[in-house]
Amino acid sequence: MPVTVIRIDDLTRQGITQIEQALAWVTANQSHMGIGNAVGAVTGGKAEVDLRGLNAPFATSANKTLVLLNGRRLVNHPFDGAAVDLYALPMAAVDRIEILRDGASAIYGSDAIGGVVNVILKREQRYSQISVDTQGSEQGGGAVRRFSLVGGAGVPDADGFHVQGALDVRRQNRLAARDRPFASTGVLRGNSVDWTSGTSFPGDLDGFEPSLPTCDKSPSLPNDDASACRYDIVSDLDAIPANEQRTALLRAELKLLDEWSLGAEYLWARNQETSLIAAAPAYHCMRAGSAFFPLEAPTQLVPELCSGAEGVPMVPGGLVDWREVPAGKRKRQNTSIANRALLELKGALGQNWDLRSAVGRSQGRSTERVLAGYVDDASMQLAVWNGLVNPFGPQTAEGQAAIDAAQIVGPVQIGRSRSDFADLQLRGELAHLDAGPLALVIGLEHRDERSSFDTLDVTASLPSLGLDPSGDASGSRRVDAIYGEIGWPVTRALEMTVAARLDHYSDFGSTLNPKLAMRLQATPEILFRGSVGSGFRAPNLYDIHRPQSFGFTFGSYDDPRYCPGGEAVDGANAGAVCAQQFNVRVAGPAADGRSLDSLRPEKSKNLSLGILVEPVRSLSVGLDLWTIRVRNLIGGLPEQAVFDDPAKYAARYVRCSQLEAGGGTTVSREQLDTCLNTSIDPIAYIDLPTENLGTLQTSGLDVSMAWQDVQQAWGRISIGLDGTYVHSYRYQRERNGSHIEAAGRYADNAPIFRWQHAFAVNWSLDAWSVTLAQRFKSGYADQAPENHVSSYALHDLMAQWSGIRGLTLSAGLRNLFDRDPPQTLQLSLFQAGYDPRFTDPLGRVLALRAAYRF
Numbered sequence: 138m139p140v141t142v143i144r145i146d147d148l149t150r151q152g153i154t155q156i157e158q159a160l161a162w163v164t165a166n167q168s169h170m171g172i173g174n175a176v177g178a179v180t181g182g183k184a185e186v187d188l189r190g191l192n193a194p195f196a197t198s199a200n201k202t203l204v205l206l207n208g209r210r211l212v213n214h215p216f217d218g219a220a221v222d223l224y225a226l227p228m229a230a231v232d233r234i235e236i237l238r239d240g241a242s243a244i245y246g247s248d249a250i251g252g253v254v255n256v257i258l259k260r261e262q263r264y265s266q267i268s269v270d271t272q273g274s275e276q277g278g279g280a281v282r283r284f285s286l287v288g289g290a291g292v293p294d295a296d297g298f299h300v301q302g303a304l305d306v307r308r309q310n311r312l313a314a315r316d317r318p319f320a321s322t323g324v325l326r327g328n329s330v331d332w333t334s335g336t337s338f339p340g341d342l343d344g345f346e347p348s349l350p351t352c353d354k355s356p357s358l359p360n361d362d363a364s365a366c367r368y369d370i371v372s373d374l375d376a377i378p379a380n381e382q383r384t385a386l387l388r389a390e391l392k393l394l395d396e397w398s399l400g401a402e403y404l405w406a407r408n409q410e411t412s413l414i415a416a417a418p419a420y421h422c423m424r425a426g427s428a429f430f431p432l433e434a435p436t437q438l439v440p441e442l443c444s445g446a447e448g449v450p451m452v453p454g455g456l457v458d459w460r461e462v463p464a465g466k467r468k469r470q471n472t473s474i475a476n477r478a479l480l481e482l483k484g485a486l487g488q489n490w491d492l493r494s495a496v497g498r499s500q501g502r503s504t505e506r507v508l509a510g511y512v513d514d515a516s517m518q519l520a521v522w523n524g525l526v527n528p529f530g531p532q533t534a535e536g537q538a539a540i541d542a543a544q545i546v547g548p549v550q551i552g553r554s555r556s557d558f559a560d561l562q563l564r565g566e567l568a569h570l571d572a573g574p575l576a577l578v579i580g581l582e583h584r585d586e587r588s589s590f591d592t593l594d595v596t597a598s599l600p601s602l603g604l605d606p607s608g609d610a611s612g613s614r615r616v617d618a619i620y621g622e623i624g625w626p627v628t629r630a631l632e633m634t635v636a637a638r639l640d641h642y643s644d645f646g647s648t649l650n651p652k653l654a655m656r657l658q659a660t661p662e663i664l665f666r667g668s669v670g671s672g673f674r675a676p677n678l679y680d681i682h683r684p685q686s687f688g689f690t691f692g693s694y695d696d697p698r699y700c701p702g703g704e705a706v707d708g709a710n711a712g713a714v715c716a717q718q719f720n721v722r723v724a725g726p727a728a729d730g731r732s733l734d735s736l737r738p739e740k741s742k743n744l745s746l747g748i749l750v751e752p753v754r755s756l757s758v759g760l761d762l763w764t765i766r767v768r769n770l771i772g773g774l775p776e777q778a779v780f781d782d783p784a785k786y787a788a789r790y791v792r793c794s795q796l797e798a799g800g801g802t803t804v805s806r807e808q809l810d811t812c813l814n815t816s817i818d819p820i821a822y823i824d825l826p827t828e829n830l831g832t833l834q835t836s837g838l839d840v841s842m843a844w845q846d847v848q849q850a851w852g853r854i855s856i857g858l859d860g861t862y863v864h865s866y867r868y869q870r871e872r873n874g875s876h877i878e879a880a881g882r883y884a885d886n887a888p889i890f891r892w893q894h895a896f897a898v899n900w901s902l903d904a905w906s907v908t909l910a911q912r913f914k915s916g917y918a919d920q921a922p923e924n925h926v927s928s929y930a931l932h933d934l935m936a937q938w939s940g941i942r943g944l945t946l947s948a949g950l951r952n953l954f955d956r957d958p959p960q961t962l963q964l965s966l967f968q969a970g971y972d973p974r975f976t977d978p979l980g981r982v983l984a985l986r987a988a989y990r991f
Contacts, residue, residue: 138654138668139747139761139839141165141236141859145228150908150937151897152951152984154270154283154307155382156231157184157223160254162912164861164893165238165839169193169886170220173973174966175410175471176375181503181552182410182471183214183222188238188251189765189835194868194879195772196691196886196965201674201739203241203249206256206404209560210584211477212499215552218588218679220248225406225475225501227384229268229285230303232259238839240743240765242672243636243652246582246618250672250741250767258386262289262301268988270307272951274979279312279377293392303386311413312377314968317978319957323371323969329360331962332969333367335693335717336418340459340528341366343816344710345434347529356415365712368460370415371969376978378412397484404477411470414967416462416510417601420810421521421528425453428524443518443813456813457521458712459528463540467510467601473503489574490565500555506548513598514810516543550592550604554678557585572626584616588678592686600810603720608684610728615643632656636670644681645738648673652743664749666761672741680771680827681733683725687804687822689718690776691886692964696820697783697790709817720809720822722791723773729826737829741767747839756844764836770868773825775885778870793821831869835880838862840894852902860894882918886965887974888926891915904940908949909933914975921962929959929976935984947986955981 141163148159160166167190175182187199198219204211206226214222234256241249265288272281289301314320323332338357339348346352352359352366360367383406390400422443423429425436438451479497486492520526520539527536562580569575589611596604620638627633634654641647652670659665695703696714705711726735747761779786793812796805804821806812811819840862845855866880866889877884881891897910909932916928935949958976966973 138666139238139745139759139763141238141841143234143236145231145233149986150899150906150935150947151910151933152270152272152935152947152949152986154228154272154281155224156226156228156234156256159228159234160186160223162895163188163236164859164895165189165236165252167193167890167893168199169196169974170198171974172377172380172410173968175378176412176973177414177967179216179505179550180471181214181216181222181473181505182224182378182380182408183216183220183473184224185220186223186254188236188254190866190887190889191251191765191767191833191835193887193889194877194884195770195775195830197772200248200677201250201767203245203253204256205245205253206477207258208255209479209495210499210556210558212475212501212554212556213677214473215501215503215554215588215590218554218677222408222473222475224382224408225384225473226256227258227303227305227386227404227406229287229305229384230258230301230386231256233257238761239668239745239763240652240670240672240741242650242741243638243670244620244622246620246638246640247673247675250674250739250743251765258388259287259289259301261292261299262287263292264289264990266988266990268986270984270986272982272984274982275955276316276980278310278316279979280310281307283307293390293398297392299390301388303384305384306381308381309377309379311375311379311411312978313413314374314376315372317376317957317980319960319970320376320968320978321372321970323369324358325960325962325970329358329367332371332693332964333358334370334415334418334460335712335715336368336458336460337366337712338368338416338460338462339366339530340457341712342423342431342434342455342457343437344712345431347431347434353530368415371967373413373415373466374967375412375414376968376973378410380408380410383407394484397482400481400483402477402479402481406475407472409470409472411468411508413466413468415466416460416464417467417512419459419461419514419517419601420813421457421459421518422813423454423457423528424522424524425455427522429527429529430454431529437816443522457528461510461512461517461540463526463532463537464512464544465510468508470506470508471503472506473501475499475501486563486565490563492561492563494559494561496559498555498557501553503552504548505550506546507599507602508546509544511545511599511601512540512543513545514600515598545595545599547595548593549596549599549602550590552591553587553589555587559583567623570626572629575626576624578622580620582616582618582620585613586616586678587611587613588682590679590682590684592684600808603686603688605685605687605804608686608724608728610682610684610725612678612682612727614678617641630658640673640675642675644733645675648675648738662751665747666749667746669744670742672743674739674771676736676738676771679725680736681725682727683723683827685722685724685728685804687809688721688723690721690823691966692776693718694780697780699817699819710814713811713814713819714817719820720811721776722804722822722824723826725827736771736827737769739767739769739771741765755846757842759839759841761839762836763839764834766832766834768832770830770833771827772830773827774830775870776823776825777885779823779825789824791821791824792818794818796821829872831872831874833866833868835863835866837864852900852905855899856897858894858896860892862892863889881915883920883926883961883963888917888972890917904938906937908935916959919962920964924960924962926961927959929956931956931977943990945986945988945990947984949984951982951984952977952980
């Protein structure tokens with residue numbers, strides 16, 4: 138099979154301190170979920186791996202790559218239940234990472250469509266080691282500190298037992314976007330509306346902006362024709378949020394009989410990130426004649442205290458659209474805790490058969506808290522109405538006191554996930570043929586899965602969070618599976634592998650997935666390999682029970698009714714209908730009133746064919762062609778589609794007038810600030826529920842090369858190259874829709890890199906080792922079609938010395954040539970000017986490490 142093996146010792150020499158960074162060197166990985174995504178979004182601060190980039194256009198989690206720890210599943214992150222958080226893996230205890238770049242649902246079941254990442258822990262470790270890492274950028278910010286301790290004792294065969302443990306703590310300081318020129322502003326092309334907020338600062342009243350033409354002060358700036366003030370929110374963001382990962386592992390094994398042992402393992406991980414974004418946008422009613430009502434501003438009739446209740450008198454006033462800058466930047470914190478406990482029994486049954494079984498529980502909990510910058514909306518409305526708070530300038534002592542008193546601090550949502558599991562695997566020989574043993578593996582698996590998502594009542598007072606306090610959701614299901622694999626040596630040169638797996642889901646029924654693989658040793662120097670198989674991914678519990686929530690579009694768009702062609706119609710405020718971020722509603726079928734089986738499982742077909750050539754013992758070259766086709770994609774219709782063709786997707790536009798009649802939703806007009814504007818019928822939200830979309834088909838070529846010189850007097854040199862070329866990446870936004878070619882271009886929510894490679898040269902002699910490594914990503918057509926994002930290459934130079942017994946010292950430079958990320962006009966994340974998902978904003982970093990083994 139096409140397997141990439143990464144050894145942690147090699148990564149340590151390159152200054153890599155976490156699993157996410159390690160998998161960034163896997164060229165088949167096109168992950169778009171990392172710590173940078175947590176800025177302004179609800180991700181739990183997680184990181185994921187996405188082999189073949191099968192989730193990139195839809196901005197969903199990497200739910201088609203299966204991550205295992207020692208061959209067994211971990212619970213997926215609670216906030217979306219789609220993928221394992223890479224920060225929950227204990228790097229200090231890892232021996233190697235094996236990446237199967239081929240579909241494997243026939244063995245592992247759901248989620249293995251794109252491939253499998255198996256993290257293998259160290260076994261029978263009989264030494265202890267303490268290590269310290271420190272990394273700092275020349276430009277400042279984002280410093281990393283890491284401490285790890287591992288140890289083990291005992292040999293099962295000799296001592297009858299073995300115990301080992303590991304502790305790993307890694308902290309990274311925040312890096313503010315304003316501290317890097319390429320990330321410090323949303324004004325990217327000399328146009329102040331590139332990626333600035335449609336909600337101005339200080340503020341406007343029904344389109345009247347008292348701060349024009351100067352717009353008061355930074356971060357407020359006038360647009361090109363000085364007709365409006367724009368808020369440069371990018372300057373108030375984090376490029377990298379403060380984050381900390383802690384992992385602990387304890388394993389023990391006790392020998393029972395000659396060939397049997399009982400093992401126990403407990404893994405605990407905690408990932409916490411704290412991010413800052415710009416002050417919250419707000420929409421409030423202001424009474425004419427109050428202390429801060431602009432004298433020149435127009436007036437309209439607004440309901441007293443903006444209660445919206447019938448019978449409340451209408452009084453002269455206006456609607457203030459402003460940023461609550463006096464309340465400070467919004468500060469949120471996500472804390473995710475995951476653990477897995479298991480008991481394992483393994484041993485021999487006769488001479489040719491082995492048994493391995495385990496029972497255990499894997500669970501996770503993620504809590505999001507607001508720490509600053511979030512204020513009770515009703516209190517702020519009352520303060521604006523009564524003339525205490527000034528939306529257009531400096532605050533009085535009384536006004537600031539009212540703002541401070543309205544601050545809310547505490548948890549706002551909690552996600553939980555749990556999986557109780559049991560498995561049994563039997564492997565051995567059915568017969569011994571002339572060409573070798575006819576091997577069989579047969580296994581049984583059982584899982585009870587539970588998931589819940591609770592939004593606390595306080596979120597009703599925080600409209601900028603976009604959370605529905607009534608959107609709590611929970612679900613459960615049972616999964617049972619049986620699988621088998623036969624290794625058949627047809628001849629001494631040809632071996633066939635046949636595998637099949639039958640899965641039964643209590644909520645989706647059964648699915649059978651086979652796989653056929655071939656290995657042909659044509660000559661001692663040439664090996665052919667290939668496989669064909671089917672795969673599937675059942676909708677996870679979050680897909681089904683995702684609670685209703687409201688967020689904002691990633692990009693800025695024009696209301697097709699009130700701002701056609703970018704020009705506001707008479708009676709409409711351009712600052713409310715042109716170049717705006719609009720509300721987006723998402724929900725799973727359970728929260729949406731649809732039947733649970735309205736979501737169908739994703740189905741896939743995988744095909745690979747490769748050749749491995751070793752012309753001499755020191756050199757190997759591999760080429761693997763692959764193709765994957767996935768249908769019934771699960772996700773939400775991309776927002777770009779809705780705004781590209783408003784006539785086709787007219788039903789996706791829900792306006793405020795529809796909410797008054799119910800509209801089939803659980804939200805009222807009064808709950809959405811945009812609906813306070815009664816002079817027009819604004820967009821309440823764009824409806825993008827979780828549903829089955831179209832198909833995706835991608836194909837490409839993996840390239841690998843490894844060469845190692847024989848030992849010379851001057852040392853030994855080894856060279857390694859891994860690369861992935863994506864020939865085609867075609868997908869549909871919806872069932873029966875047109876196909877979009879995404880290879881080498883930005884596709885709705887993320888780019889698909891045409892070519893990626895990782896190249897490393899290592900020289901070693903006695904106690905010395907020096908590594909020069911390069912990571913390369915090809916350029917692509919940007920989200921804004923007139924822009925092309927240039928290619929991106931990072932070089933790392935690290936040296937290691939182990940001249941004193943037990944002591945290893947490392948030093949080097951990451952991003953040796955201080956390469957800035959290439960400019961992009963992407964609007965899919967809060968950061969602008971570059972893409973934090975695929976680039977490193979730190980610049981050149983000095984990395985130091987000391988480790989002592991005893």
